Amino acid sequence: MRKYKCISQSVFSTENFHIEPIRDSDKYEIMTIRNEQLYHLRQEKLLTLEDQDTYFNTVVKNLFEVNFPSQILFSFFKNNLFIGYGGLVHINWKDKNAEISFVMKTELEKEFLKENWSSFLKLIENVAFQELDLHKVSTYAFDVRPHLYEIFEQNGYKKEAVLKEHVIIESQYIDVVIHAKLNVKK
Template structure:
């Protein structure tokens, strides 16, 4: 798939589709915030990410002029030049077509080139095999394995910490 995916600022009009994605069971099971959202939650989040001192830089992913996902850099620590990354490709019919890879690469490039970050981290649940493959494909390295960290579906799961380092700064 050679079509272009691009980052765009989140607008209030995007919030309803983001709530729909986040509340989708197939997406929710991979999120650390394991509760259903409503528009009040989403508007509060929108206000928080748009504050000047926000520790998050969030975007929507656009493909063919339609938003297909949301993601960004969170827990930004400017002093130590690091952040974590979060990504949701909300349109499931587009999964497996390379858009997640392109979207993740855009976020990494933004963090390293625009923000001057040195390290970008990610926490991935051990059962999220698609994300594990995606992050490894983009050269994220496994750092930490937290045993019995997450309780889902009547079972304990590991949470794996991955990171990528900007060797150019």
């Protein structure tokens, strides 16, 4: 199992969920998830096997070799079965904040969206607030899945901003909605 230099442990768990540093063995399932959910990601085109291999061999591999990586990515499991991935991205080490990124297998979204998102948030907050002592984490969501906002708010996130007509999706300008949570244990 890989280990990030900036985190003292590799596995974080709650109930029947856990995260561990992103695994190469999940890279093609991650590619499938991302390609299926392109509409809400900052990804411009469908990923190929070559794209995914290159990303893991360059970007992901390097995250484990530096003290202050720009992102910390995890594979996400329920009952020890891989169901998604995510992490802290756009980490600002100076100002102690990061953005949360998370996607799950597409077929789980309808029935398990709330449970999986809530569990992932709990786990990634443990990394952000306990391990890394970050001050703030935030989400950055294209306004195409408003049902997520209730999940964020039920988990203690406050709506901080709406970036009006900030992105173009299918030739339409779409808002970006940002929710955030502060490290209250400080």
